[in-house]
Amino acid sequence: xxxxxxxxxxxxxxxxxxxxxxxxxxxxxxxxxxxxxxxxxxxxxxxxxxxxxxxxxxxxxxxxxxxxxxxxxxxxxxxxxxxxxxxxxxxxxxxxxxxxxxxxxxxxxxxxxxxxxxxxxxxxxxxxxxxxxxxxxxxxxxxxxxxxxxxxxxxxxxxxxxxxxxxxxxxxxxxxxxxxxxxxxxxxxxxxxxxxxxxxxxxxxxxxxxxxxxxxxxxxxxxxxxxxxxxxxxxxxxxxxxxxxxxxxxxxxxxxxxxxxxxxxxxxxx
Amino acid sequence: xxxxxxxxxxxxxxxxxxxxxxxxxxxxxxxxxxxxxxxxxxxxxxxxxxxxxxxxxxxxxxxxxxxxxxxxxxxxxxxxxxxxxxxxxxxxxxxxxxxxxxxxxxxxxxxxxxxxxxxxxxxxxxxxxxxxxxxxxxxxxxxxxxxxxxxxxxxxxxxxxxxxxxxxxxxxxxxxxxxxxxxxxxxxxxxxxxxxxxxxxxxxxxxxxxxxxxxxxxxxxxxxxxxxxxxxxxxxxxxxxxxxxxxxxxxxxxxxxxxxxxx
Numbered sequence: 001x002x003x004x005x006x007x008x009x010x011x012x013x014x015x016x017x018x019x020x021x022x023x024x025x026x027x028x029x030x031x032x033x034x035x036x037x038x039x040x041x042x043x044x045x046x047x048x049x050x051x052x053x054x055x056x057x058x059x060x061x062x063x064x065x066x067x068x069x070x071x072x073x074x075x076x077x078x079x080x081x082x083x084x085x086x087x088x089x090x091x092x093x094x095x096x097x098x099x100x101x102x103x104x105x106x107x108x109x110x111x112x113x114x115x116x117x118x119x120x121x122x123x124x125x126x127x128x129x130x131x132x133x134x135x136x137x138x139x140x141x142x143x144x145x146x147x148x149x150x151x152x153x154x155x156x157x158x159x160x161x162x163x164x165x166x167x168x169x170x171x172x173x174x175x176x177x178x179x180x181x182x183x184x185x186x187x188x189x190x191x192x193x194x195x196x197x198x199x200x201x202x203x204x205x206x207x208x209x210x211x212x213x214x215x216x217x218x219x220x221x222x223x224x225x226x227x228x229x230x231x232x233x234x235x236x237x238x239x240x241x242x243x244x245x246x247x248x249x250x251x252x253x254x255x256x257x258x259x260x261x262x263x264x265x266x267x268x269x270x
Numbered sequence: 271x272x273x274x275x276x277x278x279x280x281x282x283x284x285x286x287x288x289x290x291x292x293x294x295x296x297x298x299x300x301x302x303x304x305x306x307x308x309x310x311x312x313x314x315x316x317x318x319x320x321x322x323x324x325x326x327x328x329x330x331x332x333x334x335x336x337x338x339x340x341x342x343x344x345x346x347x348x349x350x351x352x353x354x355x356x357x358x359x360x361x362x363x364x365x366x367x368x369x370x371x372x373x374x375x376x377x378x379x380x381x382x383x384x385x386x387x388x389x390x391x392x393x394x395x396x397x398x399x400x401x402x403x404x405x406x407x408x409x410x411x412x413x414x415x416x417x418x419x420x421x422x423x424x425x426x427x428x429x430x431x432x433x434x435x436x437x438x439x440x441x442x443x444x445x446x447x448x449x450x451x452x453x454x455x456x457x458x459x460x461x462x463x464x465x466x467x468x469x470x471x472x473x474x475x476x477x478x479x480x481x482x483x484x485x486x487x488x489x490x491x492x493x494x495x496x497x498x499x500x501x502x503x504x505x506x507x508x509x510x511x512x513x514x515x516x517x518x519x520x521x522x523x524x525x526x527x528x529x530x531x532x533x
Contacts, residue, residue: 031354034347038408050403083302090299127515129482131394132507135499140320141313145306150313219394222486226306229395233486236398244399248391255390 050239057241058248065246072231074250081227082254084145084220085213088152093206096157100164118165126158130216134225145226152213152220160209167201204269207262214258218251323504330512331505338494338510342517345490348408348483349476352415357423357469359416364427365453370436388421393479397488408489415480419472426468427461434460463532470525477521481514 067075103118134151141147175193184192221229228247235243281287366372367381396417400410438456447455484492491514498506 030350034350037343037347038351038412039344040407040409047403047405054399054403080305083305086298087302087306087308090295123519124515127478127518128511129495129514131482131485132495132499132511136320136323139323140316141309146308146312149306149308215390215392219392222394222398232395233398236402239402248395251392251395252387252390256386259390 053239053241054244057243057245059245060242061246061249062240062242063246065243066250074228074246077228077231078250078254080145081217081221081229082214082258084148084152084225084227085210085217088149088217089156089206089210089213091149091153092156092160092209093202095153096160096164097202099157099161100168102165103161104165104168119162122158122161122165124158125155126162128155128158130155130220131223134220134223138224143224143226148217148220148225148227151225152217155216156209156213159212160205163205163209164198164202167198167205171198171201200269204266207266207269211255211259211262214255218254326504327508327511329505330508331503332509334506334509335513338491338513341484341491341494342513344408345480345484345492345514346477346517346521348411348490349415349473349480352412352480353419353423353469353473353476355412355416356419357465357472359420360424360427363420364424364431365457367424367428368431370432370434371453371457385421385424388417389425391418391421393418393483394486397483397486401487406487406489411480411483411488411490414483414488415476418479419476422475423468423472426472427465430461430464430468431457467529467532470529474518474522474525478518481518 065074067073099118099122103115103122105112105115130151133155134147137147137150141150171194175197176189179189179193217227217229218232219229221227221231222233224230228251232244232247232251235241235247363381363385367378367385369378372378393414397410397414400413400417404410404413434457438460439452442452442456480490480492482492482495484490484494485496487493491510495507495510498504498510
């Protein structure tokens, strides 16, 4: 017995069979564009020598810079970096809460104008480069770590607000409904049901954001917004590689320590 | 059987833990605001300057747009090449770091330690160092993004590898296949879609990162960003930021769509 195969699945098969070729061509064109478009400057003549001195500086760091009591040493500046990240993240977490409720889509909402506009605002904040924000705040409050704090606290709203609003969207509404059915008003629902339900997630996301803020606080100094970044960029520009080595070591240790501490705390929260 | 109401321990009755946490956070807040020299009053007295800056930024100089089209392309090209090189480097490392493929604890631990160390370094810091090595230009940017995405992608990749179904691997192993054949026929088909998805995700992050790398001389639109900021030409800065925003959003949209199709 012979079975006839209808025409339609056959053409589908053809498309499915040769689709990869189309993708291959698309990807090849993109890469061709990327490779030919970039103007490769190539290696500088001094590249090998510079790399060698960087490695040399990393192997023999400038230990005397670790602590010298001047307030401009590695330990004090690392602590200042952590202070920038901590304060910035704390302020940002507070500001993010209203933004999150603005952007969160609730079940009762038919029109999503409120939620949509909130999401657009958060995306705009998130995409605005933190460095530019830092430079703008330097114009307002002068160079120093205060500008760094402001930059971190505004920039973090974009991500924290998004994570918070997703936490609100996915929260368990049982407690809310229980308080409503017991006759609670809006404020009581918020304080007694909504807040306790989402608080652990909010704190966990804030800790996660703190990890990221520590990294960004350590580079904000490169534009003059305080912290360890300022001596780092000076050391790189003056080719003081032992100094660069010890600062890199300090940053790596700080980030590792904060990451593991925050991970421990987050594991206990959720 | 418990005959009486259980008594709460002393620490719970006096709320020792919450009070201790509150005190700790308040102390940390006070010391860090002291260290960073936070001055709320100064912020509001100088707020005029900030709004003035925003006012000047709210009038973008649109005639500057043709100038920045090429550096914008360069930024995307840097991100594509950097992510590709980083992801290609990440594949062998992620295979070696996956606990279900490599049973040697020391090798795995060593590789993971290296990956952890690479991941601690912020992108701009890498850029500053590579600009010193490769000189000002997009090569430094590509290398920076390659190293930066290598650290991120390899962690995402080995976590994917660790979640695969071990059945096909064992089937091939029992049929006498060698390691390479197992990876090609049993591991790769299971992880390819997720790899591509994470690759696109990293590309999104790198496009964002590459827009500021030029600030330290690593090529792309950041060079123009720094120039306009140094010249106090905020209407040009506004155009650059808006154009970057559009590019980032388009790339995010395309990548999100592709990832949804893939998974």
